[in-house]
Amino acid sequence: MAAPRHNCGIGLRFEHIDRILRERPEIPWLEVLSDNYLRSGSVQQDYLFAIAEHYPLSLHGVGMSLGSVDPLDNEYFKQLKDLIERVNPERVSDHLCWTLKFPGWSVQQDYLFAIAEHYPLSLHGVGMSLGSVDPLDNEYFTRLKTLIERVNPERVSDHLCWTAVHGMVTHDLIPLPYTDETVIYVAARIREAQERLERELVIENVSSYLQYKQS
Numbered sequence: 001m002a003a004p005r006h007n008c009g010i011g012l013r014f015e016h017i018d019r020i021l022r023e024r025p026e027i028p029w030l031e032v033l034s035d036n037y038l039r040s041g042s043v044q045q046d047y048l049f050a051i052a053e054h055y056p057l058s059l060h061g062v063g064m065s066l067g068s069v070d071p072l073d074n075e076y077f078k079q080l081k082d083l084i085e086r087v088n089p090e091r092v093s094d095h096l097c098w099t100l101k102f103p104g105w106s107v108q109q110d111y112l113f114a115i116a117e118h119y120p121l122s123l124h125g126v127g128m129s130l131g132s133v134d135p136l137d138n139e140y141f142t143r144l145k146t147l148i149e150r151v152n153p154e155r156v157s158d159h160l161c162w163t164a165v166h167g168m169v170t171h172d173l174i175p176l177p178y179t180d181e182t183v184i185y186v187a188a189r190i191r192e193a194q195e196r197l198e199r200e201l202v203i204e205n206v207s208s209y210l211q212y213k214q215s
Contacts, residue, residue, distance in 0.1 A: 007028035007029065008028065009027065009028050009029035009030055009031055009056075009058060010027060010030060010031070011030070011031045011032075011033075012030040012031065012032045012033075012051065013210075014036070014044065014047070015210060017047045017050075017051060020051065020055075021047075021050055021051065021054075024054060027055060028056070029055060029056040029057065029058060029090060030051065030055050030056070030057055030058070031057075031058045031060050032048065032051075032057050032058065032059055032060065032089075033060060033061070033062070033172075034059040034060060034061040034063075034080060034083060034092070035061050035062055035063045037083060038076070038079040038080060038083060039079075040079070040082065045083075045086075048087060049086065049087065052086075052087040052088070056089075056090045057087055057089040057090065058089055058090055058091045058092075058093065059080075059083070059084065059087070059089045059091070059092045059093070060092075060093045060094070061080065061092075061093070061094045062094065062095060062099060063076050063080075063094070063099060064076070064077075064094040064095075064099075065097075065098045065099045066094060066095070066096065066097070066098070067096065067097050067098035068098035068099070069098075080092075109147070109150075112151060113150065113151065116150075116151040116152070120153075120154045121151050121152075121153040121154065122153055122154055122155045122156075122157065123144075123147070123148065123151070123153040123155070123156045123157070124156075124157045124158070124204075125144065125156075125157070125158045126158065126159060126163060126173065127140050127144075127158070127163065128140070128141075128158040128159075128163075128193055129161075129162050129163045129164045130158065130159070130160065130161070130162070130186055130189045130190055130193065130203070131160065131161050131162035131174075131176045131182070131185075131186050131189070132162035132163070132164055132165050133162075133165060134164060134165055134166065136189070136192060136193060136196070137164075141193070141196045141197065144156075144197065145196065145197050145198070148197060148199060155202050156197060156199050156201055156202070157201060157202035157203065157204055158193075158201065158203065158204070159173050159203070159204050159205075159206050160176065160186065160203050160204065160205050160206060161173040161174050161175055161176060161206045162174050162176065173206040173207075174206075174210075175206055175207070175208045175210060177212040177214045177215045178212075178215035179214050179215065190203060
């Protein structure tokens with residue numbers, strides 16, 4: 001299905017897919033964060049395949065890491081190519097940058113260590129997923145604590161949100177329901193994160209671009 005060349009599309013959010021499939025609104029094309037749909041056989045892929053039957057797609061990713069000194073990730077590109085062949089997007093895009101991956105960040109760390117010798121640092125992350133129902137990621141916190149001990153930052157911060165569930169990273173800062181249960185739950189998660197890192201955390205609120213019935 002060809003997309004008009006001079007029309008505006010919208011970004012596809014997973015929470016909107018059911019409604020889009022049900023109501024079929026007139027949308028010229030949809031931009032999809034390709035990294036969320038790479039896992040073969042996943043529910044996410046099944047939904048995307050259904051969307052692709054009715055709308056032109058633009059696959060936009062964050063995982064190519066084109067500016068990195070590491071080799072291109074063979075598994076990532078294989079999964080991306082499989083997705084491209086399945087949904088036949090109008091375009092495929094990524095960023096002119098490098099993105100941090102595990103392992104393969106030693107060169108970046110060396111630069112950061114050199115900077116830390118001359119400047120105070122504030123470490124700000126997006127990976128704690130403090131509002132998720134998943135357990136805190138042991139490997140992530142181990143690596144973050146190692147980095148904290150090495151560069152001794154002035155502060156360590158993350159977001160009041162969740163970014164992963166059932167092992168799937170969304171690459172979005174997803175807001176939380178405004179309930180007493182949420183406050184109690186997230187407060188306990190923050191305490192656990194602080195105990196693991198042996199640091200008091202700064203927590204940043206996020207834009208509330210969706211609301212829950214429970215709020």
